[in-house]
Amino acid sequence: MTEQTAPKSPVTTEQFTNEIKEQLKYAQGITVEQATDADIYVAASLAVRRHLVDSWATTQKDMVNGSTKAVGYLSAEFLMGKQLRNALLNLGMLAEFDDAVKALGHDPQLVVDSEYEPGLGNGGLGRLAACFIDSLASLGVPAFGYGIQYKYGIFKQEFDAEGKQVERPDYWLANEEPWGHIDYNRSQKVNFGGQVVEEDGKKVWKPAWSVRAVPVDYMVPGYKSGRVNTLRLWSAKSYDEFDLLTFNKSEYLDAVKPQVEAENISKILYPEDSTPQGKRLRLEQQYFFVAASIHDAIRVFYPGQDKPDLTTFPNKITFQLNDTHPVIGIPELMRVLIDEYGYDWDTAWDITTKTFNYTCHTLLPEALEVWPARLIGELLPRHLEIINEINDHFLEELKGLTRDKERINRMRIVTEGDDPQVRMAYLATAGGSHVNGVAELHSQLLKDVTLRDFSDLFPKKFTNVTNGVTPRRFIRLANPRLSNLITEGLGTDKWLSDLDLLQGLVPLADDPEFVKKFAEVKHANKVAFANFAKDRYGFEANPDTMFNTMVKRLHEYKRQSLKILALIARYAAIKNGTINVDDVLPRTVFFGAKAAPGYYMAKLTIQLINNVARVVNNDPDVKGKLAVHFPANYNVRLAQHLIPATELDEQISQAGKEASGTGNMKFALNGALTVGTLDGANVEIREKVGADNFFLFGMTVDEVEDLYEKGYDPAKYYEADPRLKMAIDMISNGAFSDGDRNTYAPLVADWLTKDYFMTLADFTSYADIQYEIEDLYRDQDAWNRKAILNVANTGYFSSDRSIEDYLERIWHTGPLA
Ligand code: B1N
Structure with a gap:
């Protein structure tokens, strides 16, 4: 028996249906027949809001008087x-909402999608x-x-x-x-x-x-x-x-x-x-x-x-x-x-x-x-x-x-x-x-x-x-399949307010039945994302390839350039036969990133990624082996769709530059493995999940400092690794700019002469760890076992724990009596 402790809905489906109708009629002046999805969204939101008002008032009263x-x-x-689904979750009304909306002749997903x-x-x-x-x-x-x-x-x-x-x-x-x-x-x-x-x-x-x-x-x-x-x-x-x-x-x-x-x-x-x-x-x-x-x-x-x-x-x-x-x-x-x-x-x-x-x-x-x-x-x-x-x-x-x-x-x-x-x-x-x-x-x-x-x-x-993320939005709402599996595995849904309980999943990483179910959940999430992507962005992603994601603001220190260089190197190697096509593990790479409008290098990097995607995705030589997608306008909504479908997450900033990162936590909690440097919260994630379950590469903070001190010469690294040289030369030669050699010249010049964030110095170690990643991925059971251990051991990264730390170390206060 699974213990359900989720909040109980304050209304029946029938009551909620009536409440939506009331809002339509009295607040919006619209009949049920006239109502569009957007109208239902507004009506349902107003109706949901009413269920929060009493607790809102008592919370304020208790705060001021206590x-x-x-x-x-x-x-x-x-x-x-x-906001809508988050409020429904906290009120215990998710099911009542779905049923009420259906009863009114609408698709709950489309209603939820109307929220901007x-x-x-x-x-x-x-x-x-x-x-x-x-x-x-x-x-x-x-x-x-x-x-x-x-x-x-x-x-x-x-x-x-x-x-x-x-x-x-x-x-x-x-x-x-x-x-x-x-x-x-x-x-x-x-x-x-x-x-x-x-x-x-x-x-x-x-x-x-x-x-x-x-x-x-x-x-x-x-x-x-x-x-x-x-x-x-x-x-x-x-x-x-x-x-x-x-x-x-x-x-x-x-x-x-x-x-x-x-x-x-x-x-x-x-x-x-x-x-x-x-x-x-x-x-x-x-x-x-x-x-x-x-x-x-x-x-x-x-x-x-x-x-x-x-x-x-x-x-x-x-x-x-x-x-x-x-x-x-x-x-x-x-x-x-x-x-x-x-x-x-x-x-x-x-x-x-x-x-x-x-x-x-x-x-x-x-x-x-x-x-x-x-x-x-x-x-x-x-x-x-x-x-x-x-x-x-x-x-x-x-x-x-x-x-x-x-x-x-x-x-x-x-x-x-x-x-x-x-x-x-x-x-x-x-x-x-x-x-x-x-x-x-x-x-x-x-x-x-x-x-x-x-x-x-x-x-x-x-x-x-240390930062944290809310498990309500980033596990329960974003990944209902995994949430159900966790609840089934633990025999309770209490983990949603006590994320350390995920530890209870550790033994299940060695239970073949559970591993199989976990694999099914991940695959279903990949299929769901592929459908969403087709629908929203018009691209085809093959769920039978590894889903590898790098999403975050575009910044030189975060080193999207390292990812794109390694990807080009891989592309080149397949094309020129350095690696046998049959040995290539099929991979789909997703980028999501906004650049500050005045940040020239970041914007040029975006252009490069889009053009690498265009060239790679249209090249029959790598078809089925390598694909690159860059859905525009990465936001919280896209995060909620993409994170649960990801198998490999990229956290590859130069050591000593990323204060924490929080995407890294969301991915680990959703059963992705991380390839990352010893930077920000990656260090603690790796400690929690165990070094065996994290793909570590690159220089440490001390090594970075030493190299700055000694004098860093990026060109040396370009000469030393033929994969890197090949990738940079392809860019210089116009492979991703229809033959134009000037388009990315500022990026190339920066890499070869300045490269402040030492992308080139970390390239070899990053390119090398890809073999390890792919070897492990070929053994799906071994991969999934590690992915489960990532979920099980990252409960520490709940924002509930962060807040408890603030309460104890800084704020010296607590819950209302
Ligand atoms: O804050 C996040 C961290 O996880 C990230 O590592 C960190 O980069 C990010 C000026 C910022 N630091 N500074 C900003 C944002 C807007 C702005 O106008 C600075 N953002 C971060 C949460 O701790």
């Missing part, structure tokens, strides 16, 4: 993915925030996600006839969006510009303009916790009334200009990943959502109080800064406490440092945000004064800790000189209680390299919380 500290997760990005995915994030950082708020709700911890409701999310990627990336606007709010609830009555005023004057010995900020921040609330239902938290995304609106004077002069367009400018603040998500662009609008966005959120928290926790005792603020809420994007919150809280509530500096500093904590997500020096003081001064003059004062106090504190003047100078929050810069990571480290990295290796490198001076002087501030 004594459990809440978590405020401040993040410029929340990459939520589709909100793309309010770039990649891992935004998706992590979404997993974290899911886990907070599932653990019953009171929490707010605070961010921005961008009108345009991450761009929609298309490819033109030459295989180049084209960006299209993602106007996700073009159709009715039933999940967000706009609350005009809880809006906040956010000020900008102007100057600071002294009045009665007090500093007074006289801003030049204001924007109205209107909250749009999304319910975040917990799985089985009975709790529903809030994701509050701010939307910018204008205060300025229609300018009648201008209007009368019939300068109609000028009359609406202030509105347009104010609303620009939440218009678009910056499509940069890892490298922030130093743009004024970006700072405006950051301050906009952080200031609104801080004021909102004070409103929520001290309702109706004119003179609240804000020394208790750190007991009410702890703010987690998701990377440096919300760090302007530190001087903002100082300003609020001092200027608006009259606290002295020391008391304000004590409250502020107790309230904030900072998560760093990178090791790339260029990704650490630095703002020109001049720009901050223009937009936020009072904040610049406060930042300078924080800097002064901090330097004083340092003088008490060390005599090393150089070190003190290196640690300045505001640099010296004509054009001083504010280092946001330093401000976050000084202004909060804890700093964490997102995987063991990353946290270690933060301490040893990036924030070394800080960790030497404030060792207790530093900790690690």
Whole structure:
């Protein structure tokens, strides 16, 4: 008997059918006969939402009235993915939904497909925030996600006839969006510009303009916790009334200009990943959502109080800064406490440092945000004064800790000189209680390299919380076949809220019956993906080949180029007979990746991959042996389809560059084996699954450092491995550009002369491990056994565990009573 602990539906199918009909009639004014799939989607979503409202209200009430500290997760990005099925799962209504929709004459899949995915994030950082708020709700911890409701999310990627990336606007709010609830009555005023004057010995900020921040609330239902938290995304609106004077002069367009400018603040998500662009609008966005959120928290926790005792603020809420994007919150809280509530500096500093904590997500020096003081001064003059004062106090504190003047100078929050810069990571480290990295290796490198001076002087501030992913979305919803098999194998479905229970599958890796079932599940997922791909993208993928996937943002450090070079080398070897066609293990390679629109090398790499795909897929010499597909617009939805069908996952960044990775966790949990370097969370994944069940290659962090030190000459590697030389020469000779030798010349030149991320140095070890991979794959039982061990041993990478670590190490709070 299998123990089912999943939540029980609050409605019967018949009741839910009626609820959908009611919504159609009263909210949408549509008859059942008229209703399209999209109408049913809206109606069902509104009906589902109603089932969450009571728990949402009690969660908020218990949060405000009780004594459990809440978590405020401040993040410029929340990459939520589709909402409907997630809500249905958490309410226990998946089956009732399917049946009700069928009863109304519609196909549940098509109804679910009508939901437009909100793309309010770039990649891992935004998706992590979404997993974290899911886990907070599932653990019953009171929490707010605070961010921005961008009108345009991450761009929609298309490819033109030459295989180049084209960006299209993602106007996700073009159709009715039933999940967000706009609350005009809880809006906040956010000020900008102007100057600071002294009045009665007090500093007074006289801003030049204001924007109205209107909250749009999304319910975040917990799985089985009975709790529903809030994701509050701010939307910018204008205060300025229609300018009648201008209007009368019939300068109609000028009359609406202030509105347009104010609303620009939440218009678009910056499509940069890892490298922030130093743009004024970006700072405006950051301050906009952080200031609104801080004021909102004070409103929520001290309702109706004119003179609240804000020394208790750190007991009410702890703010987690998701990377440096919300760090302007530190001087903002100082300003609020001092200027608006009259606290002295020391008391304000004590409250502020107790309230904030900072998560760093990178090791790339260029990704650490630095703002020109001049720009901050223009937009936020009072904040610049406060930042300078924080800097002064901090330097004083340092003088008490060390005599090393150089070190003190290196640690300045505001640099010296004509054009001083504010280092946001330093401000976050000084202004909060804890700093964490997102995987063991990353946290270690933060301490040893990036924030070394800080960790030497404030060792207790530093900790690690390894990332995780939610098993609800990334196993249960994405992979129902595997979920059922896991539940059958374990005899319970409790693993969905206690992922360590997957350990119970370890013995089943040696049970031929279970291995066979696992193989069937994987194959069925491959067939399902092939059908989906045919339908959505129009390509044929053969499910009887190995499915090998590399999906993530396109970045040089992630080294999509290593994958494409090895693939070309393999293609060349088959064509010129270096390997016998009959010995080639048939493989289908999938890429998914968006490049930042201004990132030239990344975009050229996309073009190369598309053209390699075109050439390889049309070459009869390799037909049935090698195929390459690059579905455009990789997003959460595509991830949910592709990950369960993948057998081999690529995590091949240069060691010391990927902070964690979270795709790596999703793939392992869905029974893919990883080929990877010792980077980010790969290190911990390999430890958990065992070295035998992970394909390791490439240089270590230390080896990379040594090689930089010694002087790296990529051309040497090109000369040394004929496979690599062949691959690069083919590109140079125009094999993937219709004979044109210039198209990829910038890529080739970079590889041969710079190759900062040492793709060439790792090529040989990467190409060699392919033989090992293919040998194992030929023994399907052995492969599947290892794949099962990957599933069984990666329960640690649940975001529930990450949140428990944050609770214990950083937040010091827990579930509502
Ligand atoms: O954050 C993820 C990690 O798993 C990845 O390794 C890491 O690359 C990613 C500026 C970023 N770091 N920095 C960003 C995103 C947007 C932006 O404008 C930086 N993303 C990461 C979760 O920890």
